Amino acid sequence: MQELEFYHNPVLLSECLEYLNILPEGVYADCTLGGAGHSSAIAEKLLPEGTLHCFDRDPEAIAFASRRLENAKPKIVFHPVPFGELGSEIETGTLDGVLYDLGISSRQVDSSERGFTFAGNFPLDLRMDTREEKNAQDWLRETSVESMAEAFRKNADLDRSMKLANRLKIMLAEKSEAVIAEDIRGVALSVYPERRQEIPGILARIFQAIRMEVNQELNEIEKSLNACAKCLKPGGRLVVISYHSVEDRCVKNTLALLERDCICPERLPICACGSNHRQFKKVLRKPLVPSQKEIAENSRSRSAKLRVYEKV
Ligand SMILES: C[S@@+](CC[C@H](N)C(=O)[O-])C[C@H]1O[C@@H](n2cnc3c(N)ncnc32)[C@H](O)[C@@H]1O
Structure with missing residues (x-):
């Protein structure tokens, strides 16, 4: 073989x-x-x-x-x-x-073009099945602030979920191109400014929450x-x-x-x-x-x- x-x-x-x-x-x-x-x-x-x-x-x-x-x-x-x-x-x-x-x-995590990782600067995708029509970009743009906050709470036990969802929506309104990990990092730093050391863990949980919605896990x-x-x-x-x-x-x-x-x-x-x-x-x-x-x-x-x- x-x-x-x-x-x-x-x-x-x-x-x-x-x-x-x-x-x-x-x-x-x-x-x-x-x-x-x-x-x-x-x-x-x-x-x-x-x-x-x-x-x-x-x-x-x-x-x-x-x-x-x-x-x-x-x-x-x-x-x-x-x-x-x-x-x-x-x-x-x-x-x-x-x-x-x-x-x-x-x-899946290590293939940066699949957009699962927050280590590089690739457009978020997070679909397990690349044949599915909607990816993380669609979810971020189409989901209401309330549903987004609920997903962060339910899927990743994130606190300040409403503030996080609100700030993400502001960032999305200002950006017409695809969202990359750096955009999410910037928002996370503004929502959890005193927790700089914990940002990698927080980003992992934000990605987890979005991934779970995109794939209906x-x-x-x-x-x-x-x-x-x-x-x-x-x-x-x-x-x-x-x-x-x-x-x-x-x-x-x-x-x-x-x-x-x-x-x-x-x-x-x-x-x-x-x-x-x-x-x-x-x-x-x-x-x-x-x-x-x-x-x-x-x-x-x-x-x-x-x-x-x-x-x-
Ligand atoms: C942790 S990996 C499994 C690794 C595997 N046990 C091995 O030893 O190589 C999880 C796999 O399950 C698939 N998966 C996750 N959720 C799924 C679902 N709802 N339906 C089908 N496949 C799914 C993912 O695409 C991924 O390939």
């Missing part, structure tokens, strides 16, 4: 393999294929009778990963669509395990985890890695609803639903985090949290 260039270091790899409980002839889905770091390790554990469904909304990831997986033993099925489509792409009750390694890959997670309840076989495993508190909260809260026997509204004095709605049980009470060794070798793993559930 030809030598492939670096794409992404898979995080918590041995833990994912352990908790997916891989059956050699089983059917698995990697919902966040990226550079196929996790997928190629899963494929190694499968026989030709096994199947691996690979989802990624980024065409570049699908192209790279299909080269990496071209000699894989099991059947590989590529789904170049958002993982929110899991329920329409996969038959009910057919999966033995599903993996999510949320967020973006090193390749929380809706995608919620929709796809609900579809897992339908697509997994009883006993099938769900393994999710998240990288920041908003993402992790969305995973935890979505699963908490799917862990409930009773789905009656709280105001009902007695249960009227039959109390048999439980879809998942927790396999780990607390999330796993990377070891110090893994963090030292791959600093991008430092905020990872891995949660594991089993379909009942």
Whole structure:
């Protein structure tokens, strides 16, 4: 096989393999294929009778990963669509395990022309799928001040979100060309003048908030985890890695609803639903985090949290 260039270091790899409980002839889905770091390790554990469904909304990831997986033993099925489509792409009750390694890959962050990074001065883009019509520029120009402030609060726990949104709108009104990272940095410095040292972290959170809106990330997670309840076989495993508190909260809260026997509204004095709605049980009470060794070798793993559930 030809030598492939670096794409992404898979995080918590041995833990994912352990908790997916891989059956050699089983059917698995990697919902966040990226550079196929996790997928190629899963494929190694499968026989030709096994199947691996690979989802990624980024065409570049699908192209790279299909080269990496071209000699894989099991059947590989590529789904170049958002993982929110899991329920329409996969038959009910057919999966033995599903993996999510949320967020973006090193390749996406490091390709400056993709406009994910605030380290260079490139027009903000932030689309995972470059075929999508609207990018960060459109979002910034078309979103109202109120909705923008709400996105900064909800997606990145940013304080002074209204002031930030207002100042961004003023900057946008004065600038007809594409917005670059430096423009956002200037606004951040004017909103948080006494926090100069923290500006890189604040910029990361502003970018995160915009990226989550452009790609509708929380809706995608919620929709796809609900579809897992339908697509997994009883006993099938769900393994999710998240990288920041908003993402992790969305995973935890979505699963908490799917862990409930009773789905009656709280105001009902007695249960009227039959109390048999439980879809998942927790396999780990607390999330796993990377070891110090893994963090030292791959600093991008430092905020990872891995949660594991089993379909009942
Ligand atoms: C952290 S990377 C995955 C890296 C991969 N596990 C590896 O080892 O190379 C996340 C990937 O998921 C994709 N992704 C994120 N959200 C998605 C969604 N809603 N639908 C499909 N793909 C998504 C991104 O495009 C990116 O390639």
